[in-house]
Amino acid sequence: MTDFPKDLFDLSTTELLTPISQAVTFRRQLIHYPGFVGAIQAVERCHAMGRHKLEEPDCLLVTGVSGCGKSTLRKTYADRHPRVELEDRTVIPVLHLELPSQPTIKNVAERILMAMEDPFAARGSAESKTARIIKLLAECRVELVILDEFQHFVDRGRGVVDYKIADWLKQIINAARVPFVLMGLPRCERILEANEQLRRRFSARFELKPFSVRTKESAREFKRILSTLNEELPFPDRSVIAGADVVSMMFYATNGLIDYLIKLVSKGIEIAANEERNQIDLNVLARAFSLAIFQQCSDETNPFHPDFIRRVLNHQGEPFHGYA
Secondary structure (H helix, E strand, O other), rough: OOOOOOHHHHHHOOOOOOOOHHHHHHHHOEEEEEHHHHHHHHHHHHHHHHOOOOOOOOOOEOOOOOOHHHHHHHHHHHHOOOOOOOOOEEEEEEEEEEEEOOOOOHHHHHHHHHHOOOOOOOOOHHHHHHHHHHHHHOOOOOOOEEEEEEHEEEEOOOOOOOOHHHHHHHOOHHOOOOOOEEEEEEHHHHHOOOOOOHHHHHEEEOOOOOOOOHHHHHHHHHHHHHHOOOOOOOOOOOOOOOOOOOHHHHHHOOOOHHHHHHHHHHHHHHHHHEEEEEEEOOHHHHHHHHHHHHOOOHHOOOOOOOOOOOOOOOOOOOOOOOOO
């Protein structure tokens, strides 16, 4: 059984007294659960190898469903390697950005240039922008590039891959000798299938998975996360979120996704604190679920109601529709 580190939570602000402030403080906490730690370590290895400027730098693909923590991973890692302002340049150890929803090589190149503070990011052709990217990656001493939402390069409606992007990425990686970390939904793997050389560069893969209760071990891990969350709640009495009979309810309410778990508990904090309760109970969780996750839920589709029908809420119009 995996032990969680003592610094499971990183508090970025001091606790305030208002209900909303307490909820916000909770949401700012960083949870170092095993999957997240593994993903950080995978990015660290890619980054460390990249510092050697290998002719063919090792790259990394991080995939996961929405809400599993990819964006938090990107921002957390970048925060650990902040920019440094020198007299003649801005040093950017980790360049990171989110790709536009309707990407082209030209507008992605522009966004990368903007992230490096190029004042002329909007000017020029795709080719000239690409040349400036390669130049600025060197001048800004970039050691790692992280591109989030990479699945946008796969047309969702038809499943069509923009094959040109594979060649474009390969060109930049070859010229700059800077490793890339691509993050996105699982379907972004199709982009790498379009180019054998690029697929070889991204042979390292990491999947951020939701929590599960399918096995005894996975259920124990999920319960341990809930127990740790429970210890950090700002109430005098222990709340019910990690109770043996509540663990499955918490799973159905969040589908095991860290983003939904934090939203649910933080809304519970806000409700309970506003009503001056001593804990978060099932009544609070039921209301928090309807407010933070599924506003149209009925008694049968609210995991914290006695009439709940035990099933994953993935039907049409439900919060986890489209999830496997």
